[in-house]
Amino acid sequence: MLQREAQRPPLISHDVPLPRYRPLATGNAYLMWIAVFVGVALVLWFGTLGLRHLVGPDEGRYAEISREMLTTGDWVTIRYNALKYFEKPPFHMWATAVAYALFGIGEWQARLTVALAGLLGIVMTMLATWRWFGPRAAAFAGLALLAAPMWSVAAHFNTLDMTLAGVMSCILACMLIAQHPDNTASQRRTWMLASWAAMGVAILTKGLVGIALPGLVLVVYTCITRDWNLWRRLYLLPGAALMMAISAPWFYLVSTRNPEFLHFFFIHEHWQRYTSNLHARGGPIVYFVPLILGGFLPWIGLFPRICAAIRLPAAHRRTTFRPALMAGVWAIAIFTFFSLSHSKLPGYIVPVFPALGILAGVALDKIDARAWRKQLMGMAVLTSCGLLASPVVATLNANHTPNMFWRAYAIWAALAFVLMLLSIAVSFLLLHRGVLRSVAVYALGMYVGFTVALLGHETVGGPASGASLAPQVKQILTPGMKLYALEMLDHTLPFYVGHPLTMVGSADELTFGAEMEPQRAVPDIATFAKDWAGKAPALAVMSPQTYLELSPALRFYVVDRDWRRVVVSNRPVPLPSR
Structure with missing residues (x-):
């Protein structure tokens, strides 16, 4: 028994230098398999945008603000029901109004911005993972985000949180890529300026969190590593100038036309919202814990390996930069920031998930068939419990919604769990073909299951939409x-x-x-x-x-x-x- 234990590989080795990458298999059949997988995922990603009516308050609010913006032609002073609405900056509404102008006004057009932001987050997360840990880890990172319900579901709800999360994923990914030691000075500058530009867009999406959160992460990371030289590689002056050039013009114009804007936006909507329960959106310190666990549910068994990945040393001999630690600090610092806030909503935590996706990709890249089989067995138990508990949905009478709508939704919830169980079974059968294929089928099955659950919500949301x-x-x-x-x-x-x-x-x-x-x-x-x-x-x-x-x-x-x-x-x- 002791001998068998000694032969088991560690979660992640800290004694052996991390290889730059493990190549993916090649060949026409393999490429065809990848093409089919990506095609199915994209069809589901975009093809389901218009299959549900809008849900209040967020979806209807931002869809209508964008419609009024387009019809009035006023792209500076944001209005909702013809009244000034200064709670949020305009980038998300700008993008949605452009979608209306190009494709007409409708439900899928209202959700197109968040769908693109979610897809951008997956692509940028894979790109950063590929640069540091290779294409196989990048594939796993993309699969992790695709199957994470907090990410894929949020990418199909018209809210600012998903747009911000997509832009924040660009900040993280571009910064990680910029720090790779194989970059030339020109490449490092280009990627860092792209990160700064994304910060400008993030400020235009949801305010000062666009710079406060990345700044917090950098401060915490450098305090942990004592790598003060990192700040010399951030191109602070040209980067800050680019960020201001992107974000400042709208703030100048809107405050010039509306003198009351600055106090309401920065004091009322930033400082007072964070430090007080002004909007009655408080919650306990552990408010986001179940959202993290549920939002990353298909990979919940990987958390020990994710924690081990955070402790990885520098991934390259010619640098002291630790990308896995940076991703871990990103997730933990943002989680802590919003946990301490007196204003809490579920969507606030979405920017954490790209960092978790990177770490999950690194962890899955090191997992063997035996350990992955255990992960599948654990998820099969959880999914079976969900299926058995799905009749509870039929007893709900929540959110002022009549029980008859919840009874209809219970069938969709049960179907979603059935599809997840089927994907787990197929993943077991494919395990002999390799861990990557098994994980890919598992991730797609989880994504399909959560998509079915989301589509089924039309039984509740549709009658409420008007x-x-x-x-x-x-x-x-x-x-x-x-x-x-x-x-x-x-x-x-x-x-x-x-x-x-x-x-x-x-x-x-x-x-x-x-x-x-x-x-x-x-x-x-x-x-x-x-x-x-x-x-x-x-x-x-x-x-x-x-x-x-x-x-x-x-x-x-x-x-x-x-x-x-x-x-x-x-x-x-x-x-x-x-």
């Missing part, structure tokens, strides 16, 4: 007509009807915009009632409860309704039959 009401509403709504929102901010209906809301009473997250431009909102129900009784035709959307409370006193003609909202007119209108 898309079913849009045809009826659009036949009545004209460009100059008011569409009031009574005591509610509907995040998805404006996109589907192509018309902004006029807020009545509580403006929710648009309170700042309503205060800045009170003429664009209605302060209370009493004022609304006077406008509603006027000669101008108008529509209004409200919750069923608000409708029951106001309908005895106000003249409401129901246009259409669903379980979340009622749309009414202030005068009788001929409604077409469905």
Whole structure:
């Protein structure tokens, strides 16, 4: 027994210099296999973008902001429902508006930016891994990110978090590539300037975190390694100038046109959000732990090997730079930064995953068939538990969503786990053909399973989107007509009807915009009632409860309704039959 234990290879050797790379197999059959794999993955990646309706609040919000940006032609002052909206910078909305201009306004166009950002993150992560650890490790890193649900699912939700994560992956990858000792001075400068340019885009995507997080990582890394010479290779002055040239013009223009912007954006949306529970988005210190474990679930058994990979020495004899440690510091520092914040949302942690992908690629590159078989067996147990627990979904009544929608989603959840189990079984059968093929099939199966679970969410998200009401509403709504929102901010209906809301009473997250431009909102129900009784035709959307409370006193003609909202007119209108 002791002899067998002694013969087992260590997780990762620290005594033998790390080889530069282990080549991939070549040959026409192998290349055809790769082409089919990549083709299937890309078809699923982009082909599923328009198969679900938008989900509020984020998807509807950023889709509508981009639509209003395109239709008004104002690319500087961001508006949401015609009110100033200064919570986030414009890059994501710019990119989405360009997608609308090129391909038309629709659901897949609204998600195209995040899909491209997610794919960019995979490509850049593979490129950095290839440069330091070889093509085989790069292939594993790409597979790790593809199968990580926090990455692949986020890349199909229209949110700023995925766009930021894709840009942040470029910052990390370009910086890692720049530090390789085989680079010429010109190559190092080019890659570092690309990293600085990505920081400028990151600032334009979500503010100061675009430079604060990479800066934090560099400080922590140099404190650990004492490699102060690294700062001489960062090209600080030209890099900072490039970053400012990319990010500063919009900040100058928007603050010139809107003097209130600087205080709201930097004090309210940065400092107060991080240091206080201003937006009621707090959470415990361990808030992101289950998100990391669940978001990297297919590779959860690799965490001991990932930790070992972080401790690897310099990967090249001619440098003291440690790319694996840098990736580990990136993941841990960003995780810690957001864990300490008083404002927490699940998407904040997405930029961690490219670094985990690099480390997983290094770990998988060193794994043998016996160890990988154990990983598959552990995941088979977890997936079987998920399948057995899937009926619990049918009992949910969460997020104010009727149980009947969750019952429908339970079938999709069970199907997703079945597909994952099948992929694990096929991976077992292919293990004799090599670890790489087995891991590839496993990763694709996990990705397909999570994609099915995501598509199945349409049973919950679709009825909540208001898309079913849009045809009826659009036949009545004209460009100059008011569409009031009574005591509610509907995040998805404006996109589907192509018309902004006029807020009545509580403006929710648009309170700042309503205060800045009170003429664009209605302060209370009493004022609304006077406008509603006027000669101008108008529509209004409200919750069923608000409708029951106001309908005895106000003249409401129901246009259409669903379980979340009622749309009414202030005068009788001929409604077409469905």
